[in-house]
Amino acid sequence: xxxxxxxxxxxxxxxxxxxxxxxxxxxxxxxxxxxxxxxxxxxxxxxxxxxxxxxxxxxxxxxxxxxxxxxxxxxxxxxxxxxxxxxxxxxxxxxxxxxxxxxxxxxxxxxxxxxxxxxxxxxxxxxxxxxxxxxxxxxxxxxxxxxxxxxxxxxxxxxxxxxxxxxxxxxxxxxxxxxxxxxxxxxxxxxxxxxxxxxxxxxxxxxxxxxxxxxxxxxxxxxxxxxxxxxxxxxxxxxxxxxxxxxxxxxxxxxxxxxxxxxxxxxxxxxxxxxxxxxxxxxxxxxxxxxxxxxxxxxxxxxxxxxxxxx
Amino acid sequence: xxxxxxxxxxxxxxxxxxxxxxxxxxxxxxxxxxxxxxxxxxxxxxxxxxxxxxxxxxxxxxxxxxxxxxxxxxxxxxxxxxxxxxxxxxxxxxxxxxxxxxxxxxxxxxxxxxxxxxxxxxxxxxxxxxxxxxxxxxxxxxxxxxxxxxxxxxxxxxxxxxxxxxxxxxxxxxxxxxxxxxxxxxxxxxxxxxxxxxxxxxxxxxxxxxxxxxxxxxxxxxxxxxxxxxxxxxxxxxxxxxxxxxxxxxxxxxxxxxxxxxxxxxxxxxxxxxxxxxxxxxxxxxxxxxxxxxxxxxxxxxxxxxxxxxx
Numbered sequence: 037x038x039x040x041x042x043x044x045x046x047x048x049x050x051x052x053x054x055x056x057x058x059x060x061x062x063x064x065x066x067x068x069x070x071x072x073x074x075x076x077x078x079x080x081x082x083x084x085x086x087x088x089x090x091x092x093x094x095x096x097x098x099x100x101x102x103x104x105x106x107x108x109x110x111x112x113x114x115x116x117x118x119x120x121x122x123x124x125x126x127x128x129x130x131x132x133x134x135x136x137x138x139x140x141x142x143x144x145x146x147x148x149x150x151x152x153x154x155x156x157x158x159x160x161x162x163x164x165x166x167x168x169x170x171x172x173x174x175x176x177x178x179x180x181x182x183x184x185x186x187x188x189x190x191x192x193x194x195x196x197x198x199x200x201x202x203x204x205x206x207x208x209x210x211x212x213x214x215x216x217x218x219x220x221x222x223x224x225x226x227x228x229x230x231x232x233x234x235x236x237x238x239x240x241x242x243x244x245x246x247x248x249x250x251x252x253x254x255x256x257x258x259x260x261x262x263x264x265x266x267x268x269x270x271x272x273x274x275x276x277x278x279x280x281x282x283x284x285x286x287x288x289x290x291x292x293x294x295x296x297x298x299x300x301x302x303x304x305x306x307x308x309x310x311x312x313x314x315x316x317x318x319x320x321x322x323x324x325x326x327x328x329x330x331x332x333x334x335x336x337x338x339x340x341x342x343x344x345x346x347x
Numbered sequence: 348x349x350x351x352x353x354x355x356x357x358x359x360x361x362x363x364x365x366x367x368x369x370x371x372x373x374x375x376x377x378x379x380x381x382x383x384x385x386x387x388x389x390x391x392x393x394x395x396x397x398x399x400x401x402x403x404x405x406x407x408x409x410x411x412x413x414x415x416x417x418x419x420x421x422x423x424x425x426x427x428x429x430x431x432x433x434x435x436x437x438x439x440x441x442x443x444x445x446x447x448x449x450x451x452x453x454x455x456x457x458x459x460x461x462x463x464x465x466x467x468x469x470x471x472x473x474x475x476x477x478x479x480x481x482x483x484x485x486x487x488x489x490x491x492x493x494x495x496x497x498x499x500x501x502x503x504x505x506x507x508x509x510x511x512x513x514x515x516x517x518x519x520x521x522x523x524x525x526x527x528x529x530x531x532x533x534x535x536x537x538x539x540x541x542x543x544x545x546x547x548x549x550x551x552x553x554x555x556x557x558x559x560x561x562x563x564x565x566x567x568x569x570x571x572x573x574x575x576x577x578x579x580x581x582x583x584x585x586x587x588x589x590x591x592x593x594x595x596x597x598x599x600x601x602x603x604x605x606x607x608x609x610x611x612x613x614x615x616x617x618x619x620x621x622x623x624x625x626x627x628x629x630x631x632x633x634x635x636x637x638x639x640x641x642x643x644x645x646x647x648x649x650x651x652x653x654x655x656x657x658x
Contacts, residue, residue: 327512330630
């Protein structure tokens with residue numbers, strides 16, 4: 037099969053609230069997909085785990101019942117949309133792999149409805165109200181990129197976005213457009229003091245992946261306050277965006293509203309960025325071995341930092 | 348020797364014009380160091396290759412005569428300042444290692460004047476007016492970090508700043524504050540069209556290293572128009588800055604003036620950032636092996652991108 041690689045495409049980022057009913061969330065997601073397609077989007081991405089509230093706010097065994105196989109009922113429903121609208125779809129799902137093994141998984145459906153593959157979230161957070169290590173086994177499929185009918189696409193999920201290693205490996209696999217389905221927000225009590233800085237850092241790190249790798253980056257977040265475990269909950273900060281290979285934000289959704297953001301991707305910009313700022317040419321692959329270490333405490337003079345007992 | 352690790356220190360970034368006389372440039376640098384020290388700086392960093400104009404605008408054998416050994420006359424002169432003012436100094440020099448081997452080297456002097464070590468620029472650019480591959484052999488000392496009397500410091504140089512791998516390895520070696528002596532500017536003919544985007548990307552990528560690694564980052568650039576090879580020259584864009592571990596710019600110099608920027612570093616912010624956003628905890632070191640490859644064209648489905656002849 038000959039891959040049709042358009043030089044330009046349009047992405048649709050479905051920023052949505054996710055309520056208590058998976059059925060209603062799926063309907064809303066499909067409505068968003070259809071709106072995006074009507075407005076010319078050829079690749080559509082949904083937020084992280086869009087079928088449910090962000091249940092990782094507590095450790096509750098009941099939520100495992102919300103998981104499903106991938107492929108499974110949701111990918112089947114979405115594949116019909118992908119085929120009918122001739123669009124590529126990125127869908128983040130709670131995958132039940134077998135009894136006792138669950139993943140935070142993104143499925144990639146090509147524009148003919150075929151399941152191209154899946155990415156299982158590699159970096160799993162565990163912080164107050166983001167108790168993901170309880171639910172998700174870390175991904176074991178490695179980093180991924182796929183040739184789709186709308187370009188070479190990679191997918192990473194939320195916490196992965198803080199890791200330059202993840203974006204780099206995805207780009208080295210060929211991705212020219214990286215999607216980040218996301219569920220990130222403010223702790224309401226902290227928002228006033230550190231909310232702006234937290235959001236800035238989040239947008240910044242993802243834009244930096246675009247710069248470092250000369251690729252497009254799209255982040256798709258949910259929006260609105262959710263309190264599935266009571267308490268103050270999380271106020272998801274929306275602000276889904278698309279950045280070009282120079283790190284410029286081409287389009288950004290609001291912080292408080294559901295919104296289907298549609299924006300153009302011109303793959304010629306990848307060629308241009310990588311030609312004019314040829315970072316990939318000069319990587320010192322002979323000197324990067326230490327990246328597979330947790331910390332280099334035993335190496336060189338810096339090792340003496342801890343040995344000398346500073347602090 | 349017991350290392351004295353202050354929890355707070357002040358950095359001084361000497362943003363300067365670099366003229367045709369190495370002697371005058373050194374005098375100006377020392378004046379900047381003294382001003383920084385007077386204003387409370389305990390670590391001072393000079394711009395990349397501050398002793399000369401940015402000679403890499405052309406490939407001219409005569410410039411090799413400007414190189415010197417490290418340690419050598421300039422580190423000796425600066426060591427006296429470091430010792431007298433009790434400050435740590437980062438000095439970027441054109442190092443002659445032997446006949447035919449030259450490096451773009453940063454020397455690190457501790458507050459007692461001792462040469463703690465040196466970093467040789469690892470990533471060497473070669474682009475119009477930045478013909479560095481002609482002059483500089485890529486560094487072979489690897490990435491470095493040192494325990495100084497003013498904290499754990501790493502140094503990288505200019506083009507290294509575009510590489511998340513370099514910042515990560517420097518942080519894994521223990522650095523809590525990374526300096527980037529730099530010589531970057533606009534091609535005057537391009538400035539109007541892409542100047543703002545270029546500067547944005549430059550600041551962004553370095554701030555992202557602060558976020559990814561939970562450390563401070565300081566970039567020290569030269570300023571002003573230089574035309575050592577005639578032509579339009581390069582307009583160095585100044586805007587030296589210090590960013591905290593959340594990526595926030597704490598202080599930024601102007602785009603057009605010489606300036607000694609002094610700003611505070613509170614190492615407790617490193618502890619705070621790495622505790623609250625514990626990215627280092629969750630790195631997937633089992634899955635990063637591909638980072639030592641140039642490109643992963645043969646791997647997985649993405650490999651089929653090129654095999655299927657797209658474009």
